[in-house]
Amino acid sequence: MEIRNIKRQFDGESVVDDVSLKVMPGQVTCLLGPSGCGKSTTLRIIAGVDMQDSGQIYVDGNLVCDTVFRVPPEGRSIGLMFQDFALFPHLSVAGNIAFGLKGGIRPNRARIEELLSKVDLLRHIDSYPHELSGGEQQRVALARALAPRPRIMLMDEPFSGLDNRLRDGIRDQTLEVLKDEGTAVLLVTHEPAEAMRMADEIALMRNGRIVQQGAPYNIYNAPKDRAAAAFFSDVN
Ligand code: ADP
Numbered sequence: 001m002e003i004r005n006i007k008r009q010f011d012g013e014s015v016v017d018d019v020s021l022k023v024m025p026g027q028v029t030c031l032l033g034p035s036g037c038g039k040s041t042t043l044r045i046i047a048g049v050d051m052q053d054s055g056q057i058y059v060d061g062n063l064v065c066d067t068v069f070r071v072p073p074e075g076r077s078i079g080l081m082f083q084d085f086a087l088f089p090h091l092s093v094a095g096n097i098a099f100g101l102k103g104g105i106r107p108n109r110a111r112i113e114e115l116l117s118k119v120d121l122l123r124h125i126d127s128y129p130h131e132l133s134g135g136e137q138q139r140v141a142l143a144r145a146l147a148p149r150p151r152i153m154l155m156d157e158p159f160s161g162l163d164n165r166l167r168d169g170i171r172d173q174t175l176e177v178l179k180d181e182g183t184a185v186l187l188v189t190h191e192p193a194e195a196m197r198m199a200d201e202i203a204l205m206r207n208g209r210i211v212q213q214g215a216p217y218n219i220y221n222a223p224k225d226r227a228a229a230a231f232f233s234d235v236n
Pocket residue numbers: 010011015033034035036037038039040041042
């Protein structure tokens with residue numbers, strides 16, 4: 001997936017200011033930056049739920065959106081996970097995965113079982129969301145997002161609602177499942193420690209721009225400026 005020169009303004013204010021970024025197959029790319037810097041807006045544009053003022057989006061080398069041409073969200077081979085991953089309360093685990101987030105092709109029973117065993121929840125296939133812990137619901141949401149086999153998964157602070165004690169375990173399991181499925185990941189977070197743990201590549205964002213990009217330890221060891229250094233100072 002690649003975006004080129006994406007710009008977005010709200011009320012004359014530049015929120016995304018000429019952002020270009022590539023997400024490579026098999027990799028986790030992390031869009032990292034403080035609250036309000038434009039991360040979610042960038043993700044929403046890629047997902048197709050918001051529209052850029054200028055710039056292009058490509059998936060597998062094919063244009064999916066510029067200012068005159070636009071593939072709808074369900075045609076982009078993109079999966080989504082947000083902090084508020086709300087499952088449908090009236091549907092079982094299997095029903096949630098089968099129904100999906102936006103319709104489209106329904107996964108068959110074998111695919112649902114395959115995904116539930118990957119997230120280690122096969123025994124809960126007929127449970128309802130209220131019978132599951134927060135971490136388990138999160139894993140169902142992951143299975144639901146993966147069901148249509150998206151080429152790329154967009155994740156917006158997906159772990160921030162979880163209990164601290166569970167978070168690292170769920171982060172690691174999520175990565176394992178995504179790698180196993182071969183899904184590329186664009187993960188948005190404001191937490192440097194999360195980016196250091198999960199990313200193959202970090203794009204550091206500030207005031208709507210990507211100010212530095214590279215492997216986690218390269219950025220951590222050689223932050224480009226004082227603001228970048230200060231931002232990483234609480235990682236240990
Ligand atoms: P982040 O995810 O990095 O915290 P966002 O992309 O959510 O940042 O927001 C960046 C800026 O854009 C914020 O100042 C926010 O208030 C503004 N913004 C986001 N969406 C809208 C909108 N629909 N209308 C007006 N301003 C918006």
